[in-house]
Amino acid sequence: MKTLKDHLILYDADCPMCHLYTRAFVKAGMLDNNGREAYQHTASHSCFDIDMQRAVNEIALVNRQTGEVTYGIQSLFTIIAHSFPVFRRLFQSSSFISVMGRLYAFVSYNRRVIIPSADATHHLALQPSFKKRYRIAWLLFTWLVTAFILSAYAWRITTVLSAGGFYREYLVCGGQIIFQAFVLSRIAPQKTWDYLGNMMTVSLAGALLLLLGMMVGSLLHASVVFYVSFFMTVAGLMFLEHLRRCSLLGLNYIPSVTWVLYRLLLLAVLLKLY
Numbered sequence: 211m212k213t214l215k216d217h218l219i220l221y222d223a224d225c226p227m228c229h230l231y232t233r234a235f236v237k238a239g240m241l242d243n244n245g246r247e248a249y250q251h252t253a254s255h256s257c258f259d260i261d262m263q264r265a266v267n268e269i270a271l272v273n274r275q276t277g278e279v280t281y282g283i284q285s286l287f288t289i290i291a292h293s294f295p296v297f298r299r300l301f302q303s304s305s306f307i308s309v310m311g312r313l314y315a316f317v318s319y320n321r322r323v324i325i326p327s328a329d330a331t332h333h334l335a336l337q338p339s340f341k342k343r344y345r346i347a348w349l350l351f352t353w354l355v356t357a358f359i360l361s362a363y364a365w366r367i368t369t370v371l372s373a374g375g376f377y378r379e380y381l382v383c384g385g386q387i388i389f390q391a392f393v394l395s396r397i398a399p400q401k402t403w404d405y406l407g408n409m410m411t412v413s414l415a416g417a418l419l420l421l422l423g424m425m426v427g428s429l430l431h432a433s434v435v436f437y438v439s440f441f442m443t444v445a446g447l448m449f450l451e452h453l454r455r456c457s458l459l460g461l462n463y464i465p466s467v468t469w470v471l472y473r474l475l476l477l478a479v480l481l482k483l484y
Contacts (some may be wrong), residue, residue, distance in 0.1 A: 212423040214292040216274045219285065222338070223248035224327040227317075228269065238292045251334075266336045267320060283307065283314040319344040322464050323407030326458050327456050345403050349387060352410035357383045359417040363424060365435040383413065386472055393468045401459055408455040409469065 219241060220227040232246045249265060258272050261277050261454055268282030271289065278290055287301040300306055317324070319341045341441070360379040394402040423440040453466050 211239050213242055213452040214245070214289055215242050217241065217289075218272045219246050219276060219289070220260075220270045221246060222266065222269075222321075225321050226325045226327060228322055228384070230407070232269075236288055238293075253434075263339070264337055267339050268314070268402045272422075273480045282318070283311045286314070286337055290470045310404055315341075316344055316347055320407060322483070323348070323404060324411055326408065326455060327459050328458065340403065342403070345407055348407055349410050352414040353383050353387065356410070356413045356417040359421050363420045363441070366424065366427065367441070369434050382476055387478075389472050390465065390469060393465060396459055397464055401461065404459060404467060405456075405461065408459065409452065409465075412448050412451050412455065415451070416444050419444045421445070 219232050219235070221232040223229065229248075232241075235241045236243060236246055249262070249270075258277050258279065260270055261281075264270070264281055265279075269285050271280045271285035273279070284307075287307075291298045291301050298427070319338065322338065323345075346371040360383070361376055364379065378465075382406065387406060387410065390404060391406060393403050400407070420441065423437065426432070427436055427440070449466065449470065452469055453463075456463070456465050
């Protein structure tokens with residue numbers, strides 16, 4: 211594996227994902243030991259012609275010898291192609307670049323709602339731009355995946371709760387977004403989009419845990435007791451994570467209360483109908 215020398219990648223210290231994968235580049239020998247820096251921690255990159263706001267949105271890679279700067283997916287392609295030349299032709303494909311560029315932007319502009327920092331101490335530094343279309347895309351993605359998994363899980367507990375139509379969980383999850391958006395619009399309208407992004411990340415994480423539960427349950431030929439118990443455990447973990455994220459956003463307990471209240475009211479209705 212060839213090391214890309216004399217290059218510096220500038221990552222977001224408040225982004226656990228950015229910290230993790232840039233560190234992996236160094237650990238794997240794809241960048242040299244001084245090949246990464248948090249843009250919040252140093253001004254050593256000020257001698258280079260860097261669009262700092264763009265570097266905050268899309269990770270920047272600086273060639274220390276020439277001063278050339280690449281951003282976003284091109285930065286990652288440069289590092290990977292240098293260590294693995296077999297991918298070079300693929301990374302030159304305009305179609306592949308277009309698709310991966312959109313995927314990168316989708317993750318990058320939502321990175322702080324996917325994995326929020328528990329120690330965001332750089333409030334005076336430049337912050338990632340907010341792109342509403344990417345936040346809406348994240349809400350739609352998490353809504354569809356979460357509802358799909360919940361619909362499948364419902365069939366494991368039909369002796370307790372009717373599985374209902376295929377559309378039920380889509381309506382329930384979509385209704386939660388609308389309900390919580392209304393709540394936030396009343397108590398903290400400026401934080402509505404950040405809250406919704408975090409809330410749906412919690413929902414997605416819970417759904418993925420339920421998917422794991424279904425896999426384990428299938429292997430063990432588990433009874434409905436297992437599935438109900440697993441669901442309640444996951445719901446409890448989701449509530450704790452919801453509280454934590456609300457605290458990071460500087461929100462009080464109201465969103466967590468209404469988040470639970472919405473589910474309890476729907477559960478009561480469904481049980482009555484069943």
